[in-house]
Amino acid sequence: MxxxxxxxxxxxxxxxxxxxxxxxxxxxxxxxxxxxxxxxxxxxxxxxxxxxxxxxxxxxxxxAKFRFTDADVNSIYYADRGLDKNQILELSTCQYMRNNFSIVLNGFTGSGKTFLACALGKVACRQLYRVRYIRMPELLELRTEATLQGKGIGKLVNKFSNYNLLILDEWLLQELSDDDVRFIFELTEKRYDCHSTLFCTQYKVSDWHTRLGGGTMADAILDRIVHKSIRIDTGSMNMREYFSTKEI
Known part of the structure; x- marks a missing residue:
């Protein structure tokens, strides 16, 4: 002893x-x-x-500040959603992160995008990657506050560019100002080919250019996202409605 x-x-x-x-x-x-x-x-x-x-x-x-702390890849509901279980399990290896690929989760509201994103984020945490979940409106509010306080966006960009996986929920949900678009460009530029980003959005990638205001800035942002991203359609099934019915 x-x-x-x-x-x-x-x-x-x-x-x-x-x-x-x-x-x-x-x-x-x-x-x-x-x-x-x-x-x-x-x-x-x-x-x-x-x-x-x-x-x-x-x-x-x-x-990481996950919205759903109980999210787990082992409890994902697959039936009637069109999700590829093998693909989700492959993403759970985090190989896409080692290759600096991003993920785009596209689907209607309530289709389970956020739950799936948090589940994949927790897998990354278990493999000791630094992850951060944030709603896009909240991130843009932080940008506005930094600008109004005269701090500039540099510190904010550096903070959110250093996460191994950044989960941006409600991506492009709201109208963007020119300053918002410039901030998004700086963030995507910093993260490009270095770290992975997971986008949760109701809009198809084909709509992003317009949502980003069009023009060269939108071109530059898309160029840094779409060519190295894995796209997953979470379907039209309302998971909130489904599980609320199951609880009755």
């Missing part, structure tokens, strides 16, 4: 999990008698590593 002094030193090094792991080994010595020292230390380090990662992923999920 390790001494109290050794336990104190481990805790001082923020290795409380290691103290717990070694205690488990001490309390169940019969299970570890046949193991070599190397095997026991490897098992302990693996447990420590997993424990640290679990804590970090929980912290990342909290920082």
């Amino acid at each position: 390790i001494s109290d002094e050794t336990k104190r030193k481990l805790r001082e090094l923020n290795l409380d999990e290691m103290v717990d792991i070694l205690k488990i080994q001490d309390d169940n010595q019969s299970l570890y008698l046949t193991m070599t020292f190397d095997e026991r230390i490897t098992l302990a380090i693996d447990g420590l590593y997993q424990g640290k990662n679990n804590k970090r992923s929980v912290r990342l999920m909290k920082q």
